[in-house]
Amino acid sequence: MRIGIAILVLGLVGAIWGALGIRPARTAAGLRPYLYLLVAVIAVEGLLGLLLATVGGYHPADSLHWFYGPAALVSIPVALYFARDKSARMEAVLVMAGPLAVFLFSIRTLMTG
Secondary structure, three states: OHHHHHHHHHHHHHHHHHHOOOOOOOOOOOHHHHHHHHHHHHHHHHHHHHHHHHHHOOOOOOOOHHHHHHHHHHHHHHHHHHHOOOOHHHHHHHHHHHHHHHHHHHHHHHHOO
């Protein structure tokens, strides 16, 4: 649960950081490495969750949890993929959309247990 809350906060920080790059139409410096680390943290949390479910016998309260976790994991790579070869402003918007999706999916993931 604590890692989930940390991912929620990190996603919000990334979304705000990304939003700061929209007005000057450029991706904020250092944001991409931050996003790669965020994906790594989400992957580690997912692996721990799978371990708890398979070995520990703990299961989420709602089966939608199995959707929102992977959705949070892939949202940043998908956003970065679509941001390639776009105008500077569109790239900044798409890069900001990844951590915003992580934030929103994390809220739902925490709600589904």
